[in-house]
Amino acid sequence: MEYQTQLLVVMISYMTLLILWGLYQGRKVKTNADYAIAGRNLPGWAAALSERATGESSWALLGLPGAAYATGLTEIWTALGCVFGIITAWAAIAWRLRDEAEKYSANTFIDYIAKRHSDMGKWIRIVGSFTIVFFFFFYVGAQFLGGGKTLHTMFHIDPKVGMLITAAIIVPYTIYGGFRSVVYTDVIQAIVMITALIVGPIVGIIYLANHPELYAQSIPQALTQAGPKYSSLIQATSGFGAGIVIVGGFSWFFGYLGGQPQLSTRFMAIKDPQQAKKARNIGIIWTIIAYIGALSIGWIGIALFGPNGLEDREFVMPAVLLEIFPPAIAAILITGAIAAMISTADSLLILSATELSENLIKPVFNKKISSQKSLVHSRIITAILAVIALGLAYFAGDGTFIFTLVSYVWAGIGGTFSIVILFTLFWKKFHGKAALITIITGMLFTIIWISSGMDEVITSRILTFFVAGIVAIVSTLMIPKKG
Numbered sequence: 001m002e003y004q005t006q007l008l009v010v011m012i013s014y015m016t017l018l019i020l021w022g023l024y025q026g027r028k029v030k031t032n033a034d035y036a037i038a039g040r041n042l043p044g045w046a047a048a049l050s051e052r053a054t055g056e057s058s059w060a061l062l063g064l065p066g067a068a069y070a071t072g073l074t075e076i077w078t079a080l081g082c083v084f085g086i087i088t089a090w091a092a093i094a095w096r097l098r099d100e101a102e103k104y105s106a107n108t109f110i111d112y113i114a115k116r117h118s119d120m121g122k123w124i125r126i127v128g129s130f131t132i133v134f135f136f137f138f139y140v141g142a143q144f145l146g147g148g149k150t151l152h153t154m155f156h157i158d159p160k161v162g163m164l165i166t167a168a169i170i171v172p173y174t175i176y177g178g179f180r181s182v183v184y185t186d187v188i189q190a191i192v193m194i195t196a197l198i199v200g201p202i203v204g205i206i207y208l209a210n211h212p213e214l215y216a217q218s219i220p221q222a223l224t225q226a227g228p229k230y231s232s233l234i235q236a237t238s239g240f241g242a243g244i245v246i247v248g249g250f251s252w253f254f255g256y257l258g259g260q261p262q263l264s265t266r267f268m269a270i271k272d273p274q275q276a277k278k279a280r281n282i283g284i285i286w287t288i289i290a291y292i293g294a295l296s297i298g299w300i301g302i303a304l305f306g307p308n309g310l311e312d313r314e315f316v317m318p319a320v321l322l323e324i325f326p327p328a329i330a331a332i333l334i335t336g337a338i339a340a341m342i343s344t345a346d347s348l349l350i351l352s353a354t355e356l357s358e359n360l361i362k363p364v365f366n367k368k369i370s371s372q373k374s375l376v377h378s379r380i381i382t383a384i385l386a387v388i389a390l391g392l393a394y395f396a397g398d399g400t401f402i403f404t405l406v407s408y409v410w411a412g413i414g415g416t417f418s419i420v421i422l423f424t425l426f427w428k429k430f431h432g433k434a435a436l437i438t439i440i441t442g443m444l445f446t447i448i449w450i451s452s453g454m455d456e457v458i459t460s461r462i463l464t465f466f467v468a469g470i471v472a473i474v475s476t477l478m479i480p481k482k483g
Contacts, residue, residue, distance in 0.1 A: 007154060010331040011338065014192075015169050018185055018342070025184040026177020032374040035178030036107040036354040042183060042269045044278030048090075050186035050343075051266035051279075052286045053193060055086065055256075057344035058146060060294045061193060061337045066314035068298025069307075072223050072230025075298070077249025079291045085256030090283045093258045094267040095276040096425050101268035108358050109261035109351070109417075112268065113435060116424055119481065120432030127436060129359035131443055132261055135409045136352040137385070141393035143345035148393070150338060154318075163393055166345070171386045174346045175379050179269070179354070182346045189343040194286060196333040197293030200321055204300040207324040215306040219296065222303035230307065244458075251462035255414030258421030261355070262347045349389065353382035411450070415464030416442025419472050431481040434472055442468040 033039050042050075068075040097112075106112035110128040114121040147166030148159035173181045208217050216222035223231040234246065258264050270276045301309075301316035304323055310316055317337060321330045357378045420438055423430040445467050449460045 004155060006327045007331040007334065010328070011335055014335050015338075018188060019169060019173055021188065022173025022177055022181040022185045026173060026181045029177055029180050029375070032358075032378055033107055034180055035375055035378050036358060037101075037265060037269045038180040038183055040102060040269050041271050042266070042275070044270060044275035044280075045282055046183055046187055047266045047270045047275070048279040048282035048286065049190035050183040050347075051263050052283055052290070053186040053190035053343035054266070054347040055260070055263050056193065056290060057143075058150075058337060058341045060290050061196065061317050062314045064291070064294040065298035065301065065317045065320075066312075068295045069301040069310070069316040070298075070313045072226060072299070072302070073233050074229075074249070075295060076233060077246050078252055079249075079295055081250035081252040082256065083287055083291050084250075085253040086287045087284050088253075089256045089258060089263070089267075090280040093264075093421070093425065094270070094280060094283075095273060097258065097264055097267040097421070098270045098276050099273070100425070106268065108354050109264055109268070110355055110359050113420060113424065114359065117432030117435050120436050123436055124432060124439070125359040127439055129355045131439065132413065133352050133356050133360070133385075135413060136348050137389055138392060139409050140345055140348045140352065140385070140389035143341055143348065144390055144393040146341055147338070147345070150341065154334075160394055163390065166342075167386065167390045170342055170346045170349070171383070174349050175382045175386070178378065178382070179265070179350050182350050183266070183269070185346065186343045190286065192333075192335060194290055194293075196317075196321070196337075197290050197297070200317070200324075200333060201293050201296035201300065204297065204304075204320060204324050208300065208303050214304055215309070216303040219299045219303060222299060226302055226307040230302065247462060248459050251459050252410075254418055254462060254465040255410050257418040258425070259414040259416065259418030261413070261417065262344075262351050264421065265351060349386055350382060353378060353385050356385070357381045411455075411460040411464045412443050412446030415446070415461060416468045418465060419468040423472050423476075427476070429481075430472065430476050431479075433479050433481070434475040437475045437479075438468050438472040441471045 029035050031039070064075065064079065067078065100106070100116065101112055104112060104115040106115055108129075110125055110132065113128060114124040117124060144163045144166050145159075148162030148164075151157055151162030151165060152159040173185065205219070208214060208219075211217070216225055256263070267276075270279055297317050297320055301320050304320060305316075310319060318330075318334045321333050324330075325333065361377070361381065416439055419442070420435050423438075424435065442464055446460050446464045449455055449463060454460075
């Protein structure tokens with residue numbers, strides 16, 4: 001009870017300050033460009049920390065430690081895929097996207113692709129924006145659902161009430177301050193997250209060494225005692241099976257190559273090339289430290305509780321922190337898990353709203369409106385999308401349908417738009433018709449492949465990328481460029 005009380009006090013204090021900070025940043029929003037992309041005026045440190053908080057989300061604090069706890073060393077391949085993807089994105093793509101967004105005065109992810117391929121700009125806006133908005137409805141809903149489950153686990157409240165609380169935290173400052181508020185609240189969350197991922201493993205390793213009564217007194221000992229499945233990089237398999245394990249883990253690499261709109265928008269919003277370099281360095285360093293920390297927490301969990309000691313593997317991080325820290329300190333660090341979830345939900349919400357507003361609704365009306373009215377429209381659209389996403393989460397039951405669609409997002413949107421962005425940036429022959437065909441093909445292939453059950457054999461996270469790539473190459477060479 002003492003722990004729950006302290007956790008509740010810490011969380012209420014943190015969330016209150018977060019909302020106030022987001023609303024304060026929202027006061028600086030004067031135009032629709034401020035609302036959609038922070039006026040393309042973000043300092044490098046803010047862009048990097050926001051991108052990392054959004055990109056990792058509860059994945060780095062709940063998902064990856066949970067996977068490491070369940071599979072041992074095998075999860076290194078997933079971590080390597082993600083880390084190399086993130087490093088590649090920051091080193092080779094981020095600054096190019098920033099320069100291109102400035103050159104074409106693009107306010108959203110699809111806005112850039114449409115302006116860059118103006119020969120098919122109208123249809124790219126319609127198809128691309130509709131695709132992102134549709135899938136991200138469910139992605140935002142999944143974050144609300146995750147918030148409800150997390151609060152239920154921590155405080156035993158009804159998960160649906162937890163969803164409403166999560167929405168009440170996120171929605172006000174997102175509607176008011178748009179992208180700018182989201183970015184600067186993400187900065188706070190990135191700091192909380194990295195603190196948990198640095199301090200947790202260090203104290204955990206010391207704790208293991210000083211408690212001989214535990215399952216193991218070190219990470220290597222824990223992995224060895226847990227068995228070959230945990231101490232092997234390939235789950236004690238060989239041949240084709242080992243290849244599937246490695247490829248399946250490393251396949252996360254392909255989704256980071258510019259294809260995640262909620263991340264690429266951060267690249268586009270950086271103030272200038274000098275700030276882009278600072279952002280690159282911060283983003284890469286944060287990533288390497290965070291992934292080492294996330295894996296370590298999962299493995300420390302094996303040493304503390306044994307390989308079968310937890311009912312839900314994805315709560316190994318709070319379980320570890322509660323075991324090794326006094327309740328007050330554990331409460332502060334566990335708040336990082338909630339912070340990670342929020343940093344994704346608000347980012348997805350504002351991205352969906354701006355894509356819908358800029359690329360679908362405004363072109364339909366096809367008339368000039370004042371900057372102030374445009375800003376009001378964007379806020380209204382954000383509010384409507386938040387209500388719809390919350391409704392989807394509220395009535396989703398066990399969330400299986402939402403989980404499936406989140407998988408579609410990483411494979412379909414990540415794999416497909418990574419090809420579109422890479423070819424747009426690096427291949428001069430790539431044109432609008434090819435981009436449109438690639439988007440449609442990637443989406444359809446992902447849905448069919450996952451729905452057929454073939455994703456269990458070979459993950460669509462890698463197949464969508466290569467199928468979209470082949471289609472992009474063939475359509476570029478076979479179809480003449482318009483005009």
